[in-house]
Amino acid sequence: MGIRNKLFLIFLGTFLVLILAASGFYYLSFVRSLDTYLDERQQSQVERLANHLGNLYQQQGSWQFLRDDPRRLKRLYWLAGDREEGKDERGDHRRLQLLDAHKRVLFGPPAPEKYRIDVPIQDNSRIVGYLTYPDQEAIRDKLDRRFIGRQLRFALWMLCVGLALSLLVSWLLARHLVAPILALSRHTRELQEGNYDSRLASDRRDELGTLTRQVDQLAERLDQGQQARQRWFSDIAHELRTPVAILQGELEALCDGIRPLNQESLKGLESEVAQLTHLINDLHDLALADGGNLRYQFRLEDLSSLIEDVLDSYQSSFAQRGITCKTNLPDQALIQQDPVRLRQLLDNLFQNSLKYTADGGELSVSLSKQEDNTWQLTVDDSAPGVSDDALPKLFDHLYRVESSRNRRTGGSGLGLAICQRIVQAHGGVLHAEHSPLGGVRIHISLPGHAL
Template structure:
């Protein structure tokens, strides 16, 4: 299923469920509130009856005056409650237009007839009441008058007990059984109308929610479709394609990340093409020299002597060195360069490699100044690769430092890092050349003499080794007049040695 429809269905279901809950709650709340209002209205009508009951009790001193004469109770209830209730319908009236009393009310002289004739055997007059919801109880809440009084529970929560008192003297209670459903037809019609109104409103809200959900889903999916189209174009190799988005939300972040990815892929493609062009150029040059010298020997232009053989050997060594550097750099780029990390004392490695090349530096009238600390400095590294790092830096300085110059090497610890500072004298590099020194096959213009220049990969390999040791390397101008290279590597804790 498409994302647009998934969002639409999710939003519609969520809003529909919320609207249904609101409808159910409003219906329940209205029914309860309306029924409570009717019950409170009925209770307020009973206050005059309570006052008359209190007055009768004060006069008689007990409840016998009414419990022994149910006609008085019926007349009292009918006068204070039933007489104020409008007829429910035309069916409640007699053919002559006279309102009929409730079913339990004896008509006219039926009370006296029942007393005389004993009608209603098995049902005494004391159990009759004008309204089965009304009860009379004494001060101890023992029910005196009420329908099925043997079954009434004074603690019933559905009964509202209204105290009958004179001043501070409690005489008894008038009980009112709360309505559990709407009593009149008009009340029920009104409640049904309200429910229909709630239902129409809920249906209208669901339809509106569906329209809003559809519009919102389309609005969310539209930029995603643009992103998807851009990803397809980038996947087909069009790394120049960009997404124009100024959004400040997550979709905008995604668009900008895809643009950065496309830029990175474009740069990598350009770098790969440039890399292949430079590699072919670098390999073609020594091969062309070898081919030219061999052809000269074959044609008899140059004699086959020791000098010719030495020249061929020198070119083959230069070609082998270039191939070795390319191999090291390539396997480092793909992560296949093996490292065996162990705690190493860095000063020992630097001193050993510098001592080996002291004679070579002296032959070029270059002084090696090595400043090592008295306290051992340990790093976690690969001995062979760190020795290669020192060798490459030495070869770079010896190759590009004028005769009579100085190469200064300093090792020290700073906070949690081991710091190697490598400096040499003139010639230096320009500000524009500094950021490119660690690029593959890069050589400054002054070093393009292939008799003295290198492969252009030495500092690149140094950078790869430093990065593999979780360090960082920077190049800057040296106070001695040449190049300054600073390397930082994390110190190895002595507790892990």
């Protein structure tokens, strides 16, 4: 059974229970209210008749005047509401009875005491007789029963109308609630078939609207992921094709005798193999980082000392290029870190500066503690810089700036992407901006050690 039919049956059952309960309550409340009203009306009429008979008794001194003129009693009964002609279903000629002070029947048929109500007739303060009338069920006449029957038929008609409205409203509600679910089902089927560019436009502000927008966001992410994978595979193929093509060309030249097989030729081949190995290793590290499988061993160590050690290993390389290195490091900066991965991060940053900074340039490295107990590492290098459009793309896979910072220096285009994964694994944030020295500034924020 589909969800639409289930919702329809649930709504219909709920409405029917409510309608039946309301109809039953209305009918019972009406019958009880009608009985109470008739009882109060009858009692009021009988009490007025009892007062009138008391005044007549006081004037006549006995009940003989009624025996002499029975029509007078009939008119009095008529005023009290006993207007039914003939005998009722019990064989009684009248509903009302007139009793003397000793409760002997003067007029009217006898009635069981448990079914009658006695109203005293008083002459001043002396009781001279009683008027009795049966309970409401016994004195209910045909007009009362017809009125109750009409109300019962009205309640049944209302029940039928309520049933029809329940069917209509239940169907509309089930259709309204299931419509976005069916749309989501069709949309997810399209996503399952690989059609990631389809979207659902929804203005709903309920949970279904939120779910629709979340599915649209999921479709957008899937679309972006598919495009990223396509670019990723294309870029990997391109990056691997270049050194392989160079190796193939060099080997063919050696085999054809175009180039002599000597130490210089072997060095060229070795350089291309090293470049290819470096690219493959970077791809492996990045794949592990993206999959969350790059292992980390955190321990409390000094970040400032680690930066100094890595910079010392690059001093000779910077000196050969005439690059001046300035540092502003504190005596100690304790953080929870994996020294191996942070050294890999610093190597990538300093290698980028070494490769892409013009000869005679400048490198500045500073580390400072912020008010929120984070350590901010800033690496600035001098010209050449990058354009505004290129800054947010520096951490993309295999991205290179089409300027003097290009492939001729041997970069794989994966170093900064790996740096970003390492910083994220340490709970930090990494971003790039223009450097006041003319090149690129790399900002790294890492959480400090809580004392």
